[in-house]
Amino acid sequence: MKLCRHGPPGREKSGLVAADGSVRDLSGVLAELNGTTDITGSALAPRTLAKLKKINPDKLPKVSSRARVGACVGGTRNFIAVGMNYADHAAETGSEVPKEPILFNKAPSCIVGPDDNVMIPPGAKKTDWEVELAVVIGSKARYVEEKDALKFVAGFCICNDVSERSFQMERAGQWMKGKSCESFGPLGPWLVTPDEIKDVQNLDMWLDVNGTRMQTGSTKTMVFGVAYLISYISHFMVLEPGDVITTGTPPGVGMGKKPPRYLRPGDVITLGVQGLGMQCQKVVPFA
Numbered sequence: 061m062k063l064c065r066h067g068p069p070g071r072e073k074s075g076l077v078a079a080d081g082s083v084r085d086l087s088g089v090l091a092e093l094n095g096t097t098d099i100t101g102s103a104l105a106p107r108t109l110a111k112l113k114k115i116n117p118d119k120l121p122k123v124s125s126r127a128r129v130g131a132c133v134g135g136t137r138n139f140i141a142v143g144m145n146y147a148d149h150a151a152e153t154g155s156e157v158p159k160e161p162i163l164f165n166k167a168p169s170c171i172v173g174p175d176d177n178v179m180i181p182p183g184a185k186k187t188d189w190e191v192e193l194a195v196v197i198g199s200k201a202r203y204v205e206e207k208d209a210l211k212f213v214a215g216f217c218i219c220n221d222v223s224e225r226s227f228q229m230e231r232a233g234q235w236m237k238g239k240s241c242e243s244f245g246p247l248g249p250w251l252v253t254p255d256e257i258k259d260v261q262n263l264d265m266w267l268d269v270n271g272t273r274m275q276t277g278s279t280k281t282m283v284f285g286v287a288y289l290i291s292y293i294s295h296f297m298v299l300e301p302g303d304v305i306t307t308g309t310p311p312g313v314g315m316g317k318k319p320p321r322y323l324r325p326g327d328v329i330t331l332g333v334q335g336l337g338m339q340c341q342k343v344v345p346f347a
């Protein structure tokens with residue numbers, strides 16, 4: 061099942077993607093089932109997802125193909141990211157391959173739709189791209205064992221972990237300064253439930269800037285796999301429905317190019333992860 065959210069920012073409603081790729085409005089059905097019209101919190105619980113799976117999308121009202129697609133999950137309270145989770149990305153940044161997962165926060169307020177504009181923040185000089193596989197949590201996870209960890213997943217989606225390197229690396233303290241700026245967290249287009257993903261550790265990923273391939277990778281070369289990460293993180297904090305973990309980026313970021321190549325207004329970023337769709341963002345000045 062591919063879930064999505066459609067409508068203007070802040071007023072998104074839930075949607076279901078039909079076999080022909082059209083978006084169908086799920087908000088009426090979800091409201092009846094769950095008392096909410098949005099894909100957030102309890103709507104992500106395994107029981108609710110199992111009920112939604114029985115719905116035939118073709119019977120739902122069609123959403124205009126011109127409607128904006130929002131981030132594929134709403135109400136996220138924790139947006140956790142994993143750093144240096146691909147050995148070749150660690151190498152291109154001159155970093156060691158970590159012995160334990162490196163975690164950092166992205167502010168949930170940076171979350172935007174998959175095709176919304178990415179804004180260059182005031183004072184930024186080194187805005188960069190990062191294609192990543194993201195995991196959306198479906199039920200409360202605390203002290204979870206690796207063997208059980210995937211049961212806590214509502215679905216998978218694409219994340220562009222947009223990063224301002226000068227804030228991240230030249231302004232002291234934690235990476236979150238460069239990872240949390242407005243529009244730095246495109247998520248979606250779809251929240252794809254685990255039953256549609258044969259092997260989450262074997263998904264191709266790619267990212268282009270203005271049609272030139274910058275990143276190519278596969279989740280099979282992650283240092284720490286998805287189940288390990290969920291288990292690991294759940295030993296430091298309680299993960300709740302709607303929380304997002306973005307699992308790290310493969311090589312090919314702008315900071316690793318020789319010479320470095322950073323984003324400029326007018327650039328167009330396109331990116332995808334196998335089975336999870338595609339995103340497309342225009343880079344614009346801050347407004």
Ligand SMILES: NC(=O)N[C@@H](O)C(=O)O
Pocket residue numbers: 141142143144145146149153190221223307308309
């Ligand atoms: N360099 C850097 O910020 N990388 C991380 O975001 C990552 O490894 O995904």
